[in-house]
Amino acid sequence: MASTGASAEPEGSIGWPGVTPADTTTSSEWPGVALYQQEMYREETPVKEPAALLVIDMQNDFCGPHGALAVQGGRELAGPINEALSDNWTLKIATRDYHPADHVSFATQHPGAQPFTSTHTIANPHNPNETQTTTLWPPHCVQGTDGYELISELDVWKLHYIIDKGMDKRVESYSAFGPPFTNPEVCMTGLEDLLREHDIVEVDIVGLALDYCVKHTALDAARKGFKTTVYMNVSMAVDQSKANLAALWKEMHEAGVLVSVHRPTNWGDELNLLDFWNEIIDMAKALP
Numbered sequence: 001m002a003s004t005g006a007s008a009e010p011e012g013s014i015g016w017p018g019v020t021p022a023d024t025t026t027s028s029e030w031p032g033v034a035l036y037q038q039e040m041y042r043e044e045t046p047v048k049e050p051a052a053l054l055v056i057d058m059q060n061d062f063c064g065p066h067g068a069l070a071v072q073g074g075r076e077l078a079g080p081i082n083e084a085l086s087d088n089w090t091l092k093i094a095t096r097d098y099h100p101a102d103h104v105s106f107a108t109q110h111p112g113a114q115p116f117t118s119t120h121t122i123a124n125p126h127n128p129n130e131t132q133t134t135t136l137w138p139p140h141c142v143q144g145t146d147g148y149e150l151i152s153e154l155d156v157w158k159l160h161y162i163i164d165k166g167m168d169k170r171v172e173s174y175s176a177f178g179p180p181f182t183n184p185e186v187c188m189t190g191l192e193d194l195l196r197e198h199d200i201v202e203v204d205i206v207g208l209a210l211d212y213c214v215k216h217t218a219l220d221a222a223r224k225g226f227k228t229t230v231y232m233n234v235s236m237a238v239d240q241s242k243a244n245l246a247a248l249w250k251e252m253h254e255a256g257v258l259v260s261v262h263r264p265t266n267w268g269d270e271l272n273l274l275d276f277w278n279e280i281i282d283m284a285k286a287l288p
């Protein structure tokens with residue numbers, strides 16, 4: 001199992017040059033943790049402050065019309081994200097949910113459980129006293145299926161790295177940094193080391209889904225001391241009710257995340273719904 005994610009990944013399956021097993025590093029401590037590295041597209045031009053763009057889980061299973069866990073409007077994010085990927089970031093990193101078929105987050109693994117409504121309490125495999133209660137989902141992003149692939153609309157050749165998460169069937173990992181356990185940490189992805197290696201100061205986050213993987217990645221990034229921005233209008237939530245969006249804004253804002261509804265103008269205007277987002281922010285500020 002030690003190299004499941006790395007060695008099971010056929011060379012070139014992502015459809016770009018430069019990704020070979022030799023470019024893959026696997027955590028010595030935790031199984032199945034891999035970074036796919038694409039050296040040849042690294043930018044040479046320095047940016048003012050080392051910044052990383054994280055493109056979260058833009059995968060077939062999270063996008064309509066056929067995704068197993070499709071987020072409404074998810075596929076349409078590819079346009080502005082591709083524009084963002086053309087900008088001069090120190091690091092451009094995409095993440096993928098990359099689950100074994102018997103992953104703990106799948107409702108099918110728990111008799112009687114219903115996807116979206118049932119929850120399950122997961123214990124730290126190394127510490128039964130540390131637990132996380134999480135929502136159960138339909139099976140999604142299963143290794144070896146089309147569902148885990150990044151959507152074809154995404155300009156993957158602009159990426160420097162792809163980071164996979166959720167490969168250990170025992171634990172859930174919404175955050176791109178790894179599962180939420182801290183005592184001890186389990187199955188971390190190596191993202192933090194990668195950011196530190198490149199002296200990254202600022203982390204900017206877009207993608208899917210706003211209320212799960214984007215949010216938890218942002219909360220972790222802020223907690224780890226990165227200047228963190230979530231572009232809420234380049235992200236889509238599973239629950240797109242105004243009440244949920246307002247609660248998300250407030251939670252991230254209070255955690256020190258800069259929650260932006262503005263984007264650099266060269267990212268295009270098609271998703272700039274500023275009146276809508278200003279209403280959400282007003283709602284958030286009125287929350288107790």
Ligand SMILES: [Zn+2]
Pocket residue numbers: 097099105140141166
């Ligand atoms: Zn998942």
